[in-house]
Amino acid sequence: MLSAEGLRHRFGRVVALDDVSFSLTPGQTLAIFGPNGAGKTTLLKVLAGLIRPQAGSARVSGGRRAIGWIGHHSHLYDHLTVLENLLFWASLYGVPAARRGARAAVVLERLGMSDRAEQPVWSLSRGLVQRAAIAKALVHDPQVLLLDEPFTGLDLAAAGELRALLGELRGAGRVLVLATHNVDEGVELATDVAFQRRGRFVQFAPRGGRGAAEIAEAYRRVVGGDRTDA
Amino acid sequence: MREVLAQAWTVARKDLLLEFRTRTALLSAVVFTALVLTVFNFGRDPTAVATIDLAPSILWVTFTFAAMLALNRAFQLELENQALEGLLVSPLSRLSLYFGKLIANLAFVTIVEAVGLPLFVLFFDVPVGHVLLPLVGVIVLATVGFVAVGTLFSAMVIRTRFAELMLPVLLLPFLIPPLVGAVQVTARLLAGRPLSEAAGWLRLLAAYDIWFVFLSSVLFRFTVDE
Numbered sequence: 375m376l377s378a379e380g381l382r383h384r385f386g387r388v389v390a391l392d393d394v395s396f397s398l399t400p401g402q403t404l405a406i407f408g409p410n411g412a413g414k415t416t417l418l419k420v421l422a423g424l425i426r427p428q429a430g431s432a433r434v435s436g437g438r439r440a441i442g443w444i445g446h447h448s449h450l451y452d453h454l455t456v457l458e459n460l461l462f463w464a465s466l467y468g469v470p471a472a473r474r475g476a477r478a479a480v481v482l483e484r485l486g487m488s489d490r491a492e493q494p495v496w497s498l499s500r501g502l503v504q505r506a507a508i509a510k511a512l513v514h515d516p517q518v519l520l521l522d523e524p525f526t527g528l529d530l531a532a533a534g535e536l537r538a539l540l541g542e543l544r545g546a547g548r549v550l551v552l553a554t555h556n557v558d559e560g561v562e563l564a565t566d567v568a569f570q571r572r573g574r575f576v577q578f579a580p581r582g583g584r585g586a587a588e589i590a591e592a593y594r595r596v597v598g599g600d601r602t603d604a
Numbered sequence: 605m606r607e608v609l610a611q612a613w614t615v616a617r618k619d620l621l622l623e624f625r626t627r628t629a630l631l632s633a634v635v636f637t638a639l640v641l642t643v644f645n646f647g648r649d650p651t652a653v654a655t656i657d658l659a660p661s662i663l664w665v666t667f668t669f670a671a672m673l674a675l676n677r678a679f680q681l682e683l684e685n686q687a688l689e690g691l692l693v694s695p696l697s698r699l700s701l702y703f704g705k706l707i708a709n710l711a712f713v714t715i716v717e718a719v720g721l722p723l724f725v726l727f728f729d730v731p732v733g734h735v736l737l738p739l740v741g742v743i744v745l746a747t748v749g750f751v752a753v754g755t756l757f758s759a760m761v762i763r764t765r766f767a768e769l770m771l772p773v774l775l776l777p778f779l780i781p782p783l784v785g786a787v788q789v790t791a792r793l794l795a796g797r798p799l800s801e802a803a804g805w806l807r808l809l810a811a812y813d814i815w816f817v818f819l820s821s822v823l824f825r826f827t828v829d830e
Contacts, residue, residue, distance in 0.1 A: 422693045426829075438695040449690030451618070451681070453625040465614045466694045495685075510690075 375399050375549050376518050380430035381420055383413075383573075390416040391427060392573035398566070400517075403540075403550040405560050405581075407593055408570035414553035417570070418445070418520045421551065434518050439468055442516030444524045448507035452496035456487065456506045459495060460513045467514035481509040484539065500527045508536065512543075519543065521552045525559050537563060557590040569596050608700045615696070615704025620711060622681055629677040630715060637670045637720040645727040659728050660790035664783055666724070667717055667743075668750065672772055674712040675754040678705050679762040688762075688828070698825035702755065706817075709751045717743055735793040742793070742809070746786035749812040750779045756820035760827040778816075785809045 377397035383390045390413040398404055408414050419425040421432050422443050434440055443449075450459045460478040469477055482488045485505045495503060504527040511519065519540075525533045540563050544550055552560045561567075561581070567589060568578040577596050581589070623630055644662045682688035691701060721743070725732055732739055754775055761770040786809065789802040799806075 424689065424692055438693065441693065443690070443693045445686075445689065447686035447689060449687045450685050451622060451687060452684055453622050454618070458621070462614065462618050463690070463694070466611065466691070466696045468695060 375402075375435050376421065376433070376551070378417075378421065378430065378432045381417070381427045381432060382429035383416055383420065383425065383427045389413070389573040391420065391430075394430070394570075394573070394575055396566075396568070396575070396578060398549045398551070400547040400549060401544060402565045403544050403552065403563050404566045404568060405564035406551065406553040406568045406570050407557050407589075407597075408553075408555065409597065410555055412555075412570045413573040414555075414570055415446070415522055416573075418443075418522050418551065418553055422520055436517055439514070440517040442511040442514070442519045444508055444511045444519070445522045446526075448495070448503050448510070450495045450503065450506055450510060453494060455492050455494050456482070456498070456509070457491040459506065460509060463510050464513045469514050477513055477515070478509075481512045484512075485509050486535065501529055501532055504528055505532060508539075516548070518549045519551070521550065523554050524552065525554070525556075533559075557593050558586055561586040561589050569593055571597050608697055608703065611696055611700035612703035612707060615691075615701060616707035616711070619678070619681070619705070619708035623677075623708075623712065629673060630712065633670045633673040633712075633716045634719050636673060637666055637716055638723055640666045640669065641720070641723050641727050655728050656730065656794055657791075659724070659730050659794060660787045662728070663720075663724050663790060664746070664787050666720060667713075667747075668776075668779060668783060670716045670720065671713045671747070671750060671754065672775070674709055674716065675751070675758045675775070676768050676771055678709050678755060678758045680767075683762065692828060698828060699821055701828070702759075702821050702824040705759070706752060706755045709755050710747065713747055713751055717747065730794055732794070734796075738799055739790065739793055742786055742789045742806075745806070745809040745813060746782045749782040749809060749816055750775075752813065752817045752820050753778050756824055756827065759824060782809055782812050785812070 375398055379395050381391045381394040394417060396404065406414050406417065416425060420427050421434065422441055423438055454462065457478055460481070461474050464474040464477060479488070482491055485508060487502070487505055487509060490498065490502060495506060498506060508524070524536060528536060537560070540550060544563065550563065552563065554560055564581045566579070567581045568575045570576070577592070641662070648658060679688065682691065724730065757775045758771055761767040761774065764770050785805040788805045792802045793799070
């Protein structure tokens, strides 16, 4: 479903990816934890095809059409309504014209945004923009979801709803790759956990029965207080 | 190819809808066109050079700088919430993105020219009625060429600092051939000369269009991919 083999990438002298390899099958969720600048975003960009790695390769079954991306930016056009944005992105992802409206309605309903469909994006609060961005990432029903700090900007209730939604998607056999610097976020969603430091996976293992506290302890032990990577 | 064109139209329709909603760039370009023509109208000495000799250059200088405004905004709107990143992650082919932007830019520049031409006739009192069709043909021919190149360059400069300054500096040298061709053909048309006299220039404009639409569409992906 998703595999990475020997990924290496540098920005000048800064190592962003250093021999990163892993593979995920349907239903697996990989949570990547690392300090700022550890290379998490670069890894997601390589998986999404935004950056061509200097060595190694990444492969997603189904290609770009199978990928949903939630990054640091919403990718929404401020002067289009939420619905117009969703229909535009659905069209680019090859959702048949007859199904676009229904598909947009389903994701808006699921994210509690049905009543905001006709609102222009510029009029939404930051939290609602983030929800609309999640709706945009899901509108084509992707098989692989790449999430870069997806909880940023969400209030507690919305973050809880997003966790529940991601849990549903994992249960439905989707592959999720979640990158965050906050160990408390998303641990319970993960089937596998990776700690990334200076571009390298310093630990990559199934989560097993470990809870947030154990993962946080392991993170401190392996990664330490390093905040100056890359 | 059908898929490429369908996706290009999706991008172009979105750009035109955004422009229709905000109207900022279109209004700016139209007002700019009117102002430039006004300045030329009052800033020349009609007794020194005959209007008919000056008019073709004025028309094309005005159209060129008004088109710059359109080309500058083409990728500027993709920086809003980093939508360009979303486009590049999506299955949208780079060819579709290029042609989508090209179609939207052509529509935009055509509207500006459609407003600018009557103003030009009004200000300079140049009779174009008898040559309107060939004149429109020349405008279309020249516009396709410089918008094709301009779309490529606007993508190239969008991630640079001072993109709005960089675009004219990089683009203008490439616009010299179609500009010279367009001015020459327009001058002959307005002077009442037969179109056959400008056949060489028309061939140059057509060759420029074909070559630069092809070249720009091939090179485009190198300007947007990281």
